[in-house]
Amino acid sequence: MTRTILLTGASGVVGKALLPRLLRSGDRVVALVHRTPVTHPGVTSIRGDVAAPRLGLSERDHAALARQVDVVVHAAAVTDFNRSDGSLEATNIAGTSNMVALAEAAGALLYHVSTAFVGVGSTVGRGEQAAGYAASKAQGEDVVRRATVPHVILRPSVVIGDSETGEMAAFQGLHQVVQGLFAGLVPIIPFDAAWPIDFVPVDVVADCIATVVEKRVTEGELWLAAGDRALRLDDAMDVAVEWAHRCGVEVDTPRFVTPDLWDRLIAPVFLDELPDFVARSVTRMLEFFTTYLQDGQTKPSSLRELEALGAMPLPDQTESLAASLHHWADVKGHHLCEATRSAA
Incomplete structure (x- = not known):
């Protein structure tokens, strides 16, 4: 009907x-x-x-x-x-x-x-x-x-681009971090490298919602998050650094330090020496990480439950992130990335 x-x-x-x-x-x-x-x-x-x-x-x-x-x-x-x-x-x-x-x-x-x-x-x-x-x-x-x-x-959770094409209606906070990485503004990350960074491709989010609608689910609170399948923060940064290199952008892998060390010793010196617009960019990136890492907590996830209802399974997180970075780099004019994709 x-x-x-x-x-x-x-x-x-x-x-x-x-x-x-x-x-x-x-x-x-x-x-x-x-x-x-x-x-x-x-x-x-x-x-x-x-x-x-x-x-x-x-x-x-x-x-x-x-x-x-x-x-x-x-x-x-x-x-x-x-x-x-x-x-x-x-x-x-x-x-x-x-x-x-x-x-x-x-x-x-x-x-x-x-x-x-x-x-x-x-x-x-x-x-x-x-x-x-x-x-x-x-x-x-x-x-x-x-x-x-x-x-x-x-x-x-954090929504990234389509798991295959990387496309999405608008770039989000994770893409701003990658932009900062490409610009050399992320030399230090004041969080534990082993903390999970939870994101889900937009096609998975859409399919999960549509499945719930189609199956006429009438109650519940469902978490569209990677949960225990989320990438570690350092693994996600490695993917971003690799794509910077493929685009001909030489960046170093960010150094991870404890939040306490950052707050007590590094930030008071590091931020004050940066130009205002750069300091604001770094502060926005820290805001993103503070919000979405949540002290290393693993998010609850209902994805396996939804997969049992017929929703698409969560694709490989590394491949999904790479696809999202592909699309971002293409749109931002990093043509070496496009050439790399064509060769692949």
């Missing part, structure tokens, strides 16, 4: 990969868009705003939308840690509340895309910006838990 799925965030990193995957089931997909309509064949676009009451629709149009929707997949979110204009709260909390209201009016199944870093805290001098984002996502989850309709919370 064909259902109507309402998708938010269709132009985002997860939503753009998810959209064609949802269509494979034969269900009808309606995309709620803020500005630009979705041009994908078979998709209907409705202009609205998740952060606005009734999604920015008239009372009549909101009721009409509710009458036709069977499933709500809420993937829209503000993920920029640096937002201080209230948009984090407006989209991630109030926007989620508005989508819950639509799902309840429709009597629809609700699938809420959150984050695997919902419990992120901060340490002195690092992680404060990410903590604000995590708090907004945690409150969004609380809104979903109070919903009166069946609902599932999905928590993707």
